[in-house]
Ligand code: HEM
């Protein structure tokens with residue numbers, strides 16, 4: 149099926165600055181935390197706190213933020229998600245101005261995994277939880293789960309970028325997407 153016509157000249161604002169900045173902090177922070185995981189000093193913890201702050205703001209923003217940031221607006225139920233998955237398999241997945249239903253569940257998975265990573269990491273720095281092997285093991289396993297999810301996330305982004313001929317990575321940087329007939333323009 150041919151991609152819906154997009155008006156490449158008319159662009160609508162979709163992702164607000166908080167969503168975009170938090171995303172950059174997630175990517176940079178997770179990479180930096182990985183490379184500092186055994187480094188001397190507290191670099192790893194401070195980088196982790198930056199990710200924790202961006203994550204807390206993004207989660208809050210998911211309830212009180214702009215239209216495309218709100219979880220209740222973009223997370224769809226099982227039937228809509230399965231329908232989208234089936235359309236995707238048949239090469240007829242419709243284009244979404246915000247996150248598509250499968251991408252939305254991936255976002256939920258990424259955010260929840262990140263919560264487990266930062267909370268278990270923080271727990272290991274406290275007197276109460278320091279030294280428990282299951283705490284640091286949880287931190288390590290959650291990091292691996294995150295590293296398994298990210299290539300799927302990026303794969304979905306590349307697929308949608310090619311099928312719908314719109315640069316989603318650029319949209320995540322400047323916040324705007326090309327308009328199509330029937331698009332809702334978020335407030
Ligand atoms: C941004 C996300 C983070 C990632 C991807 C990450 C990843 C990791 C990894 C892979 C390890 C090595 C585990 C092992 O070899 O057993 C580690 C260790 C650790 N992390 Fe994190 N971490 C993150 C955030 C945090 C945060 C927020 C804190 C605390 C505020 C934290 C505190 C620690 C501590 C205390 C260790 C043990 C260091 C050591 O071996 O001496 N991490 N982290």
Ligand code: HEM
Nearest residue numbers: 167174175178246247248251255258298302305316317320
């Ligand atoms: C640690 C790594 C990553 C994490 C935790 C992560 C997390 C997320 C989250 C939570 C969102 C939803 C944005 C929001 O509404 O807040 C998102 C969207 C997005 N991410 Fe990532 N991401 C990661 C890596 C990447 C990488 C490496 C790319 C580059 C290809 C990428 C490209 C995108 C794009 C293009 C979107 C928007 C998708 C859409 O328009 O539906 N992400 N990511």
